[in-house]
Structure formats: C-alpha cells, structure tokens
Amino acid sequence: MTHKWFALAVVLVAQLVASPAQASQEENRLMAVFLGRFASYIELPDRASKHFVITLIDENPFGSLLDDLYAGKVIGGKPVVIRYATKVEDVGQSDMLFITLVNPRSRQEAIDYGARNSILTISTATGFAERGGIIQLDFVQQHTRIKINHAAAVKSNIRIGAPLLSLASVIRGDAQ
Amino acid sequence: MKTIAFAFTSMLLATSGVAQEKSLQQANDYYQKPLDELFSIETPVKAQVGSRTGAREALDSEVPIDVITAAQLESSGFTELSKALMKLIPGFNSPRPTGHDGTDHVPPFTLRGLNPDQVLVLVNGKRLHQSSLLNVNISVGRGTSGVDINTIPLRSIERIEVLRDGAAAQYGSDAIAGIINIILKGYGHDSLASVSYGRTTQGDGAVRQADVFYSLPLKNDGFINLTAEGRDRGRTNRAGPDSRLANAINHLIGETDAQDGQFAVNAEVPVDALIFYAHGLLDRRASSAGALYRLPTDVRNNPVLYPNGFLPMIEPKITDYSLGAGVRGVSADNVRWDLSLTHGSNDYHFYVSNTHNDSLGNSSPTSFDSGATAYTQSILNLDLVKKIGDLNLAGGAEIRHENYQISRGELASYVLGSASTIAGAQGFPGFMPENEVDASRGNKAMYVDARYDVSRALSVEGAARYENYSDFGSTVDKKMALAYRPHDDVLLRASASTGFRAPSLSQAYYTSTVSTLNSTDATFRQAGTFAVNHPVSVALGSQALRPEKSKHQTVGVVYQPTSDFSVSVDYFSADIADRIMLTGNIIDTVSPQVKAILKQYGVQSARYFTNAIATETQGLDIRLNYKHSFENHSRVKVVASYHRDNTAISAVYPLASILGNQTATAVLNDTTQSFIETAQPADGYKLWTQFEAGAWRSTLNLNRVGSYYYFNGSSFGAKLTTDLDVALQLSKTVEVALGGNNIFNVLPDKFPDSANLFVSGSGIIQYPPISPFGYNGAFYYVRLKVAL
Numbered sequence: 001m002t003h004k005w006f007a008l009a010v011v012l013v014a015q016l017v018a019s020p021a022q023a024s025q026e027e028n029r030l031m032a033v034f035l036g037r038f039a040s041y042i043e044l045p046d047r048a049s050k051h052f053v054i055t056l057i058d059e060n061p062f063g064s065l066l067d068d069l070y071a072g073k074v075i076g077g078k079p080v081v082i083r084y085a086t087k088v089e090d091v092g093q094s095d096m097l098f099i100t101l102v103n104p105r106s107r108q109e110a111i112d113y114g115a116r117n118s119i120l121t122i123s124t125a126t127g128f129a130e131r132g133g134i135i136q137l138d139f140v141q142q143h144t145r146i147k148i149n150h151a152a153a154v155k156s157n158i159r160i161g162a163p164l165l166s167l168a169s170v171i172r173g174d175a176q
Numbered sequence: 177m178k179t180i181a182f183a184f185t186s187m188l189l190a191t192s193g194v195a196q197e198k199s200l201q202q203a204n205d206y207y208q209k210p211l212d213e214l215f216s217i218e219t220p221v222k223a224q225v226g227s228r229t230g231a232r233e234a235l236d237s238e239v240p241i242d243v244i245t246a247a248q249l250e251s252s253g254f255t256e257l258s259k260a261l262m263k264l265i266p267g268f269n270s271p272r273p274t275g276h277d278g279t280d281h282v283p284p285f286t287l288r289g290l291n292p293d294q295v296l297v298l299v300n301g302k303r304l305h306q307s308s309l310l311n312v313n314i315s316v317g318r319g320t321s322g323v324d325i326n327t328i329p330l331r332s333i334e335r336i337e338v339l340r341d342g343a344a345a346q347y348g349s350d351a352i353a354g355i356i357n358i359i360l361k362g363y364g365h366d367s368l369a370s371v372s373y374g375r376t377t378q379g380d381g382a383v384r385q386a387d388v389f390y391s392l393p394l395k396n397d398g399f400i401n402l403t404a405e406g407r408d409r410g411r412t413n414r415a416g417p418d419s420r421l422a423n424a425i426n427h428l429i430g431e432t433d434a435q436d437g438q439f440a441v442n443a444e445v446p447v448d449a450l451i452f453y454a455h456g457l458l459d460r461r462a463s464s465a466g467a468l469y470r471l472p473t474d475v476r477n478n479p480v481l482y483p484n485g486f487l488p489m490i491e492p493k494i495t496d497y498s499l500g501a502g503v504r505g506v507s508a509d510n511v512r513w514d515l516s517l518t519h520g521s522n523d524y525h526f527y528v529s530n531t532h533n534d535s536l537g538n539s540s541p542t543s544f545d546s547g548a549t550a551y552t553q554s555i556l557n558l559d560l561v562k563k564i565g566d567l568n569l570a571g572g573a574e575i576r577h578e579n580y581q582i583s584r585g586e587l588a589s590y591v592l593g594s595a596s597t598i599a600g601a602q603g604f605p606g607f608m609p610e611n612e613v614d615a616s617r618g619n620k621a622m623y624v625d626a627r628y629d630v631s632r633a634l635s636v637e638g639a640a641r642y643e644n645y646s647d648f649g650s651t652v653d654k655k656m657a658l659a660y661r662p663h664d665d666v667l668l669r670a671s672a673s674t675g676f677r678a679p680s681l682s683q684a685y686y687t688s689t690v691s692t693l694n695s696t697d698a699t700f701r702q703a704g705t706f707a708v709n710h711p712v713s714v715a716l717g718s719q720a721l722r723p724e725k726s727k728h729q730t731v732g733v734v735y736q737p738t739s740d741f742s743v744s745v746d747y748f749s750a751d752i753a754d755r756i757m758l759t760g761n762i763i764d765t766v767s768p769q770v771k772a773i774l775k776q777y778g779v780q781s782a783r784y785f786t787n788a789i790a791t792e793t794q795g796l797d798i799r800l801n802y803k804h805s806f807e808n809h810s811r812v813k814v815v816a817s818y819h820r821d822n823t824a825i826s827a828v829y830p831l832a833s834i835l836g837n838q839t840a841t842a843v844l845n846d847t848t849q850s851f852i853e854t855a856q857p858a859d860g861y862k863l864w865t866q867f868e869a870g871a872w873r874s875t876l877n878l879n880r881v882g883s884y885y886y887f888n889g890s891s892f893g894a895k896l897t898t899d900l901d902v903a904l905q906l907s908k909t910v911e912v913a914l915g916g917n918n919i920f921n922v923l924p925d926k927f928p929d930s931a932n933l934f935v936s937g938s939g940i941i942q943y944p945p946i947s948p949f950g951y952n953g954a955f956y957y958v959r960l961k962v963a964l
Contacts, residue, residue: 025236026217026220027233029199029203029206030217032203033203033206033207037207037214041211065200065203068200068203069203069204069207102512103506104449104505104506105508126363126396126446127395127398127446140364140365141246141334141364141365142218142219142220143215143216143217144215144219167211167212
C-alpha cells in the first residue's frame with residue numbers, strides 16, 4: 001500500500017512539472033493551425049529537402065502543440081518537421097520561420113535571414129510586415145487579422161496565393 | 177478518507193491525458209476548417225491588469241478579472257460609463273444622488289460594497305487622478321473623493337478590465353476593492369461616427385449624444401486615434417408635492433441637467449526600435465441641480481427678490497483632463513522597459529443661481545461664483561519586465577506629486593452683510609478666504625513582481641511594493657498568488673495580499689464653513705468642516721490621518737471544458753483597519769470645554785476626518801460565459817453572473833476624551849453605519865444575452881439588485897430590470913439600433929409614508945437616492961452608427 005502511494009506521488013509530481021499546454025490558450029492554438037494553413041497557399045522555391053521544415057525561433061508559446069498537431073501531416077507533399085532555435089545561426093534551411101524574438105534587432109536579423117534564404121517569415125510582432133516580415137498575425141477585437149508584405153515575398157521568390165491575399169491587408173510597396 | 181484521496185489523485189492523472197487529446201483534437205478540428213472560418217473565430221479576452229509581467233487570457237489569471245468589451249458597452253444603451261458598468265459588472269454600484277450638492281454632478285461609484293476611493297482606476301495601465309470633489313453629504317461614498325469615470329467617452333474604449341482583488345502590492349494606494357483598467361482603442365480599429373437620442377417614458381431626461389472616432393494609421397503599425405463626443409442630458413424630476421405650498425411640485429429631485437464635451441486621444445508612434453506613446457482625456461461639464469426650495473415665508477427668503485419663494489440652483493462647471501506620454505522598448509538583454517509621465521487635473525468650480533445672500537438685502541446678487549476645489553496629480557513611472565526561463569520578473573519605480581486646492585468664492589457668495597445674520601449664498605455658500613487651501617505631498621515607490629511557471633500547470637506569483645509618503649511615512653505591501661491547473665479544464669487560483677489607501681488630500685485638508693438652519697429652534701448656526709491639522713480640529717483632539725490598511729484573501733476555481741464555455745466561482749475577504757470617516761457634528765452642548773473651543777473660532781459645530789473604524793468584508797462571485805455559432809452563421813453569447821458581499825464593522829475607534837460621551841458615537845450613528853454596512857445591495861445577478869443573425873443583433877440584459885437598507889429603518893426590496901437593444905446593419909457602413917433601459921418601467925420601493933415632509937413615500941423625496949438603478953423608470957433610445 002505504501003509503495004502504491006509513493007508511486008502515485010512520484011507520478012503526480014512528474015505530472016505537475018511536465019504538464020501539457022493549457023487548453024484555454026486559444027490564440028496559440030489558432031496560430032499553430034494558421035502556420036500550416038498558410039503554407040498551403042504559399043509556393044516556395046524548389047528545395048532539395050524531403051521535409052517541410054517549420055522553425056520556431058526563441059520562446060515557444062505552444063508547448064507540445066506544434067509537434068502534436070503536425071505529427072503525420074504533409075504540406076506540399078512533404079512531411080512536416082518542427083524545429084526549435086534560439087538564435088538565427090541555428091535556423092538553417094527552413095521553409096517557414098515563426099519568430100517570437102522580443103528584441104527588435106534580433107527580430108530584424110531573423111527577418112533578413114528569412115529574406116536571404118527564401119523562408120516564409122511569420123510573427124505577431126508590431127510592425128513586423130512593414131519591417132520586411134512576410135506575414136504578420138494580429139489579434140484585434142478578439143479576431144485574427146493578417147498583414148502580408150507581398151513585396152517582401154516577391155523579393156524572396158515566394159508566391160502567395162490569391163485566396164490568402166484576399167483575406168489580408170496587403171503591403172505592395174517597396175519591401176525593406 | 178485515504179481511499180477517496182487515492183481515487184481523486186488517480187482521477188486527476190487519468191483525466192489529464194484525456195484533456196491533452198481534447199486540446200489537440202480542437203486544433204485538428206480548426207485545421208480542417210475553411211480559412212475564412214478560421215478568421216471568424218472569436219478569441220478569449222485578454223487582460224493586462226493583475227500582473228505586472230504581461231497580458232494573458234483573463235480566465236488563466238491567478239486572480240479574478242472581468243473584461244467588458246466595447247461591444248458590450250455599446251449594447252448597454254448608456255452613454256455614461258458608470259451607468260454602463262452598473263449594468264455589466266456585478267458588485268459595481270453607481271446610484272444617482274439627488275439633493276446632495278456637488279455629489280449630484282459627479283455620482284460616486286463603488287465596487288464590492290466598499291468605498292469609491294478604495295477602487296484604483298487606470299487608463300492604459302496608468303493611474304487616473306481622482307476628482308477634487310469631496311462627498312460630504314448623506315450619500316453612498318460619503319467622506320470620499322472618487323474618480324469621475326464619466327469623463328471618458330465610451331467610443332474611445334476598447335475594453336475594460338476589472339480586477340476583483342486587492343492589488344496595492346503591485347499598483348500602490350487605493351487598490352483595495354479592486355482595479356478598473358480602461359484600455360483605449362489601439363491599433364486596427366475602424367473610424368466611425370454615431371448619434372443617439374433617448375428619453376424616459378415620462379418625457380424627461382432626454383439624452384442627445386454624438387461622437388466621432390477617427391483612427392489615423394501610421395508607419396509600422398503606429399496610430400493616432402481621436403475621439404470627440406458631445407452629450408446633452410436633460411434633467412429628470414421625480415419630486416413629490418410640497419404640502420406646505422398647495423402641493424406644488426417646487427423641487428427638482430432627479431438626475432441633473434448636464435452637458436459634457438469630451439475628447440480623447442490615444443497614439444503610438446514607432447521610431448526605430450522604440451515606441452513613443454501618448455493618451456489624453458478631456459472633459460468639460462456644465463451641470464445643474466436644485467437645492468431645497470425656500471418657501472416665501474422662509475427666514476432665508478427675501479420676499480422682495482422672490483415673492484413666491486425660490487429654488488437655489490447649484491450649477492458647477494467641471495474641467496477634467498489627463499495626459500500621459502512615454503516611450504517603451506527592449507534592451508539588448510531583452511529587458512522590456514517603459515518610461516512614462518502622467519499628469520491629471522480636476523477643477524470643480526461651484527456656481528449658484530436663482531438665489532441670494534440674505535444678509536445683503538435687496539441689493540444681493542442672484543447668482544454667485546462660490547469658489548472651487550482643484551486636484552492635480554503628476555506621476556513619473558518606470559516599469560521593467562524580463563523573462564528568464566520560466567521566471568517572469570517585473571520591477572519598477574514611481575514618483576508621484578499631488579496638489580489639492582480650495583479657492584475662495586466671490587465676496588458676495590460668503591460675506592455676512594448687515595441686512596440679516598444669514599450669511600452666504602443660499603444653496604451653496606462660497607468658500608471663504610479662511611477655507612482656502614494649497615496642500616501638496618509627494619511619494620516615492622518601488623515594486624517587484626515575479627511570476628514563476630513551476631510547470632505549465634502551476635504558476636506562483638509574488639509581489640512587494642514599498643511606498644514612502646511625505647505626509648504619513650512608509651508602507652510595505654505584499655502579495656502572493658498561485659494558479660494550479662490539475663486538469664486542462666480546471667484552474668484553481670488563490671491569492672493573499674496586504675494593501676493600503678493613503679488618506680486623500682481632500683480628507684486631510686478640506687475646510688468649509690456654512691450657516692445652517694437648526695430645525696428645532698429656527699436659529700442659524702455656523703457649522704464647519706475642518707482640516708485635520710486645523711486648530712479647531714486639533715483642539716478637539718484630531719490626530720494626523722493614518723493610511724487605511726487592508727488584508728485580502730481570494731480563492732476560486734475556473735472550469736472551462738471548451739473555449740465556448742466557462743464558469744468561475746471566487747470567494748473573497750477583505751479586512752480593512754483604520755478606515756477614514758468624517759466625524760458627526762461636534763456641537764457646543766457636548767461640554768463647556770468644547771463650547772469654548774468652538775466659540776473661539778466662531779462656530780457652533782465642527783467636524784473633521786479621522787481613522788474611525790475597522791471592517792470585515794466577505795463575498796462570492798460566480799461567472800458563466802457561453803457562446804455558440806450555429807451552422808447558419810448566427811451566434812449567441814451569454815454572460816451570467818452573481819455577486820454577493822457583506823461588510824460588517826468590526827471595531828470602532830474612540831475619539832478624543834475631550835468629546836466626553838460622544839467619543840464612540842460622534843463618528844458612527846445609524847446613518848453612517850448604514851452607508852458602511854447596508855445601503856448598497858448585498859447581492860445581485862446579471863444575465864446578458866446577445867444573439868446575432870444576419871444583419872440583426874439583439875441584446876437582452878436582465879439585472880437583479882438585492883435589497884438594501886437606509887437609515888431610520890427604511891428598507892428597499894430587490895428589483896429586476898430588463899434592458900433590450902436591437903441593432904440592424906442596413907449596409908456595410910450603416911447600423912441603426914433601437915433600445916430601452918428598464919423597459920418594464922420598474923421603480924424602487926418608495927420610502928415608507930411618514931410625517932417627514934421631505935423623505936417620505938408621499939413627501940417630496942419619495943424614492944431612495946441610493947437606488948442602484950435610479951428612479952427614472954423606463955428610458956428608450958435610437959442610435960445611428962456610420963463607419964467612416
């Protein structure tokens with residue numbers, strides 16, 4: 001009986017320390033879904049990679065949700081791989097880069113890296129699209145809005161489908 | 177017992193895995209939806225208040241928070257914020273005082289049955305200044321200066337966060353009953369204009385209102401948002417007949433006649449890696465209300481000037497503004513910093529008309545400038561936030577300067593002439609030169625606030641704040657809070673904290689001397705309200721005011737099985753010591769010694785503020801939120817809530833021994849006790865339901881306020897009021913709405929019939945001025961809104 005309780009207590013503590021993501025994080029859930037859904041409206045330059053790589057740089061607000069959601073999913077005929085990076089040098093070759101960096105300079109470096117390597121960059125940071133990021137996600141009045149820097153996408157040889165553009169506020173001028 | 181505990185533990189472990197799957201399943205369901213449907217999903221409201229470490233979903237907070245959206249405010253049908261919040265926030269009370277001099281024009285509001293000055297109001301997270309008006313009459317909020325939230329145009333507001341917990345350890349003084357954080361519209365809002373018109377079914381109280389909200393987008397998601405509003409609210413009158421004058425309706429008992437011109441600005445300008453921001457509010461109000469009617473035969477009447485008697489009119493002009501500006505950024509080592517300067521001012525200028533100064537005889541003016549009270553507040557604030565792994569660390573410092581002034585009225589408004597012994601303007605005598613005050617104080621504060629995510633299921637928050645005031649010294653307040661999610665659908669939360677409220681400058685320094693008619697012997701007495709450090713007060717035993725000190729506990733549970741449904745239950749308690757109150761009138765019959773003191777200063781009675789009592793408040797809040805989208809794209813939202821609180825006086829501090837047998841009773845009598853314990857409803861529930869289908873949107877709001885008790889044993893029963901708002905989208909840019917507040921014309925119980933001429937069910941004041949939903953009856957309106 002004592003062993004049974006001890007085992008349960010150990011499991012409970014482990015549960016406490018490594019519990020799953022909170023269910024009520026609706027914005028995070030939507031963002032996680034949007035990453036993959038956006039990808040289906042995007043045409044990236046041909047790459048040799050056998051996987052569709054989504055890289056998250058800096059803080060991970062999703063817990064295990066990205067890994068769980070995209071396990072077994074296919075984008076553009078390629079199985080999805082989720083990677084996590086803390087600095088730009090670790091991003092490597094990716095198809096999509098979700099940027100949570102709070103430091104503006106670091107964020108700009110990530111945007112520039114994405115532009116140089118034809119990576120679809122996405123973030124919720126204020127002014128992200130106008131600073132050269134490709135898709136900016138905003139939550140305004142409890143709804144999702146997107147702003148797309150079409151010029152930045154073109155410059156990175158990324159084509160964005162009309163259905164996605166029709167739902168977005170589009171920047172068509174010069175990209176940074 | 178062991179078996180039950182074992183079973184419970186096993187159940188938690190088993191259900192956790194199920195919840196993970198449910199969360200993932202919901203994400204997978206979203207993944208299958210058409211893209212445009214994903215954009216129509218409504219996300220939960222977020223709140224900044226309650227933690228210095230950043231915004232999070234309100235239902236995930238360690239402390240209970242309500243969030244009221246702009247759409248909810250609009251659907252309330254009210255154009256004044258205090259009335260709208262009364263309909264939307266359980267435990268929020270804002271009666272419509274009448275016959276209470278200055279208070280009629282700035283109705284106080286309360287939260288959880290406590291005092292108006294025990295609620296901290298923030299705009300965009302920055303402290304908003306209080307009104308300079310000190311409520312000295314017999315009303316809810318007697319002896320306090322609260323914030324005038326009706327100076328804020330509704331159209332400028334994005335959401336309102338209401339923290340139902342003590343938070344002085346994070347925000348400083350006043351956050352005892354809770355915090356109301358008003359977030360102005362920011363990035364991404366559309367420009368629009370609206371006009372509305374409404375009136376009561378009795379044909380009075382017409383409200384004409386127009387507003388414009390204009391948003392100018394700037395580079396990098398910057399914006400300048402401007403809001404202008406004009407509001408003209410006609411008076412209501414529910415006065416009963418005056419049996420002394422052939423049952424004439426010669427009083428004005430109802431809401432004031434008020435015109436407000438309002439302006440708001442909210443702006444953010446990104447420059448490189450920095451964001452410069454500013455917000456400002458301006459309100460200019462002209463208001464008018466009646467005092468008590470002076471009969472033709474009244475000794476205070478001059479039959480030459482007013483052969484039929486007269487009703488003095490109190491007509492203040494109130495100017496209120498605030499301006500905050502700052503800059504925020506992120507340092508190289510990822511420290512988010514925010515430096516701001518906020519300045520606020522309230523100028524309450526008293527004017528009276530249709531009156532006279534009896535002592536000036538037939539040559540008396542009939543309108544007067546009775547002087548003014550003014551309050552300013554300036555705050556320099558620095559906030560820092562850093563995330564280190566699972567530790568969210570915040571800290572900051574604040575320097576605040578306050579100033580309070582009383583300015584004399586014009587000479588004729590207070591002078592004692594030679595025609596009679598009745599000095600000063602009838603209705604509201606002017607402030608005298610000896611009443612003038614120019615008092616300042618400063619305070620410095622430092623705080624730390626740390627939230628540690630022990631795991632994704634458990635977070636712990638601790639905060640401490642040190643304050644040093646130039647007048648009363650230092651305080652240190654602490655707070656601990658934790659949120660534990662034993663299951664994905666369930667959040668358990670608890671907090672414990674200490675708090676304080678600094679004595680307001682108006683409580684410490686307000687001074688006024690008036691002639692009052694003694695109804696028993698028809699003689700006039702000079703009655704004074706004196707600053708705590710005034711020689712009269714000191715001679716009568718006053719002591720420097722100490723801050724009110726509080727202890728808070730909150731325990732609650734949130735159950736949210738889906739993103740469309742949640743229910744929360746929170747219990748709270750707040751023990752407050754050293755509550756500051758006005759003494760009763762200390763009269764010259766108390767003792768020869770008191771008589772000598774009063775005589776020395778030319779008055780027959782005096783009163784001052786003192787730390788008088790301790791109270792214990794307990795209460796319960798229940799919330800239920802539900803929303804559902806139907807396949808035909810129609811939607812329904814329901815917010816149901818229940819609130820109960822009970823405040824009991826736990827200690828009465830005796831006054832100075834010089835007051836003899838008045839030491840215990842000079843502060844607390846039936847009247848003042850009722851305003852602490854029973855004059856606000858003990859409970860209430862609200863049921864807000866909105867249904868949208870196609871171009872139609874209808875909102876039904878049921879409000880029940882519990883019973884409450886006035887002094888002299890008057891009790892008033894619980895009432896249920898019903899509001900309805902129906903809006904039709906005529907085109908992409910035009911919406912028209914028709915609605916009614918209190919559509920079934922429910923009125924509060926009348927006072928019991930009595931021989932009292934004024935306060936009686938058949939007298940002049942028939943309805944309780946403390947009625948939470950007023951006494952106007954039904955009010956209908958139309959509203960036209962145009963997107964620009």
